[in-house]
Amino acid sequence: MSADWFRRRFLPGGPLPAPRPPRPRASPVPYRRPRFLRGSGSSPGTADASCRPDARPVRSPVRGRALPWNAGYAEIINAEKSEFNEDQAACGKLCIRRFEFGVEEDQEWLTLCPEEFLTGHYWALFDGHGGPAAAILAANTLHSCLRRQLEAVVEGMVATQPPMHLSGHCIRPSDPQFVEEKGIRAEDLVVGALESAFQECDEVIGRELEASGQVGGCTALVAVTLQGKLYVANAGDSRAILVRRDEVRPLSSEFTPETERQRIQQLAFLYPELLAGEFTRLEFPRRLKGDDLGQKVLFRDHHMSGWSYKCVEQSDLKYPLIHGQGRQARLLGTLAVSRGLGDHQLKVLDTNIQLKPFLLSVPQVTVLDMDQLEPQEEDVVVMATDGLWDVLSNEQVARLVRSFLPGNREDPHRFSELAQMLIHSTQGKDDSPTQEGQVSYDDVSVFVIPLHNQGQGRSSH
Numbered sequence: 500m501s502a503d504w505f506r507r508r509f510l511p512g513g514p515l516p517a518p519r520p521p522r523p524r525a526s527p528v529p530y531r532r533p534r535f536l537r538g539s540g541s542s543p544g545t546a547d548a549s550c551r552p553d554a555r556p557v558r559s560p561v562r563g564r565a566l567p568w569n570a571g572y573a574e575i576i577n578a579e580k581s582e583f584n585e586d587q588a589a590c591g592k593l594c595i596r597r598f599e600f601g602v603e604e605d606q607e608w609l610t611l612c613p614e615e616f617l618t619g620h621y622w623a624l625f626d627g628h629g630g631p632a633a634a635i636l637a638a639n640t641l642h643s644c645l646r647r648q649l650e651a652v653v654e655g656m657v658a659t660q661p662p663m664h665l666s667g668h669c670i671r672p673s674d675p676q677f678v679e680e681k682g683i684r685a686e687d688l689v690v691g692a693l694e695s696a697f698q699e700c701d702e703v704i705g706r707e708l709e710a711s712g713q714v715g716g717c718t719a720l721v722a723v724t725l726q727g728k729l730y731v732a733n734a735g736d737s738r739a740i741l742v743r744r745d746e747v748r749p750l751s752s753e754f755t756p757e758t759e760r761q762r763i764q765q766l767a768f769l770y771p772e773l774l775a776g777e778f779t780r781l782e783f784p785r786r787l788k789g790d791d792l793g794q795k796v797l798f799r800d801h802h803m804s805g806w807s808y809k810c811v812e813q814s815d816l817k818y819p820l821i822h823g824q825g826r827q828a829r830l831l832g833t834l835a836v837s838r839g840l841g842d843h844q845l846k847v848l849d850t851n852i853q854l855k856p857f858l859l860s861v862p863q864v865t866v867l868d869m870d871q872l873e874p875q876e877e878d879v880v881v882m883a884t885d886g887l888w889d890v891l892s893n894e895q896v897a898r899l900v901r902s903f904l905p906g907n908r909e910d911p912h913r914f915s916e917l918a919q920m921l922i923h924s925t926q927g928k929d930d931s932p933t934q935e936g937q938v939s940y941d942d943v944s945v946f947v948i949p950l951h952n953q954g955q956g957r958s959s960h
Contacts, residue, residue, distance in 0.1 A: 527711045528632040533588045535560050535572070557922050559915045566590055567620040568724075571914025571947040575922050577886060577940050585627035585717075586884050586944040587634035589642060593619040593723065595649045597657075617653055619725035621645070622946050624737055626884040628834070629715035633841035636704045637717050641840075644699040645723070648692035656685045656726070686728055690864045693723070693732045697840065701860035705843035716834075716842030719862065720751065720882055722948065727870045729880070729950075732862035734838040739882040740893050741867065744875060747897040750865045753885075754838035756821040756830040763830065763837060763857050764801035767820055775852050778831060779817040787816050826889065830857055838862070874950035877904040879914070882948070883921070886941030890925050899924060900947075918945040 538561050559573040566572060567590055576584040595617040621642050627634030649656070697719065708714060718735020731739045733751035741748040756763060760782060767773060767780035774780065782799040791811045798809050809815075822829050829835055831847050831854055838859045845854045872878075881896055903920060907913040922945060927938035 527713055528635050530583055530631055531635060535564060535566060557919050559919055562912050567592060568948055568953045569914060570622060571918040573915060573918035573922050574944040576942055583631050584942050585631045585634060586942045587625040587627065587638040588623065588944050589638040590622040591642065593621050593646055595646060595653050597653050617657065619723055621723050622882060622948060623721045624882055624884055624944050624946065625717040625719050626735060626737055627715055627717040632708060632713045633704050633715040634717035636707055637700055637719055637840050640703050641696060641700045645692060645696040648696045652688040652692055655688045686866050689725055689730055693730060693864050694861050697734060697860050697862050701840045704841045708841065714844050716839050716845065718836055718839045722880060722882060729867040729869055731865045734860060734862040735836050736885045737883065738888050739880055740896065741880055742897045742900045743878045747893050749893065750867065750880065752863060754836060755828060756837050757828045759837040760821055761801050763820060766857060768801050773856055775850065777818060777850060777852060778820050779815055780820045781815060782819065782821060787811055789816065830854060869950060876951045878950045880948040880950065882946040884942065884944045886939045886943035887921060887925055887945060889941060890937040890939045896921060914947040914949055918947045921945050
């Protein structure tokens with residue numbers, strides 16, 4: 500990404516875009532729940548008068564409705580912040596077609612028959628903010644973006660070594676050696692496809708929300724299985740962990756204003772006009788006041804992981820770029836996450852300062868080789884939105900998993916039952932494992948994905 504492109508795209512004073520013909524106003528994005536929840540027996544979108552978090556039902560797929568890999572799912576709408584669940588979920592099979600190209604330019608002359616598709620599976624959680632619209636669009640769109648991106652590189656995925664060009668012909672004899680020296684593997688193509696799919700989906704959400712006059716954004720947590728590997732892509736503050744008998748392994752990292760402080764500060768350093776003179780990019784241990792002028796205080800800038808001292812100047816009294824700590828930290832006093840999809844129209848209150856330049860749609864991708872892992876019978880991946888992790892640690896979730904699964908091996912619906920139990924454990928019940936009766940007042944959505952005897956080998960069906 501060039502500096503010129505960034506300036507033209509995001510910064511004030513850049514050239515105006517060429518005029519476009521007016522686009523018909525699209526219909527608003529309709530509220531919906533995941534299709535696999537149909538028939539689950541509750542009434543989505545209805546508001547409860549009670550403020551008790553357990554006043555709203557935990558929803559789960561009906562018995563007999565199998566999700567990919569017999570995965571479990573459950574969700575709950577919490578508190579009274581919204582009558583709608585801003586979380587969304589999606590799952591299904593990915594069928595990756597392989598195209599070969601004819602002599603005529605852009606003519607696809609051969610599509611392999613369905614039994615020769617490369618197949619995988621997909622699970623995704625989207626945590627919306629500013630309304631459910633962005634999360635609904637992401638749930639409807641991201642898997643299609645991912646399929647297109649994978650089809651663009653599928654020849655390289657199935658080749659012994661990824662070719663420089665999908666035709667298999669290289670420009671120079673040295674190119675194959677160059678690819679080998681770079682250490683490019685098939686899994687790198689999948690990682691690149693995930694990164695590109697998130698960006699493509701973000702662009703689609705921006706166009707659709709603008710056309711329908713809606714706003715909002717969402718985090719995105721995606722798990723994909725292909726060719727014996729599990730890929731976990733995360734943009735936001737949801738989380739996925741691997742739970743085994745003797746191991747708890749994080750499969751994602753949360754992206755918040757605090758965890759990405761240096762990246763955000765560096766952007767403000769390179770483009771100070773993004774702050775419009777209203778904010779300071781420097782971090783201080785506390786909000787400075789007028790009587791701090793001239794005093795020596797601790798601070799950090801974008802190039803610093805440690806701390807140093809400086810004398811307080813007038814510009815240091817401006818509102819901090821990142822304000823608050825932990826779950827209360829906010830980017831430009833507005834948003835609690837630093838990566839996600841959407842939020843193209845989001846501005847700081849009562850200003851024209853856009854947040855989007857600071858928000859990345861690119862995910863971090865973790866790769867788990869399941870063939871090398873040799874999963875055991877009760878090994879699972881737990882994916883959940885931040886409402887679960889606000890009150891349960893990785894170790895607490897692992898203890899619940901290990902205590903539940905051994906005694907329920909004969910129940911084909913046990914993974915959804917486990918997802919429900921995890922949600923109930925965030926509701927302040929007497930048997931809750933949370934400390935001091937902590938209660939989650941956020942929407943919570945959970946996938947539990949079993950790994951044993953699932954999708955191993957080069958193609959999953």
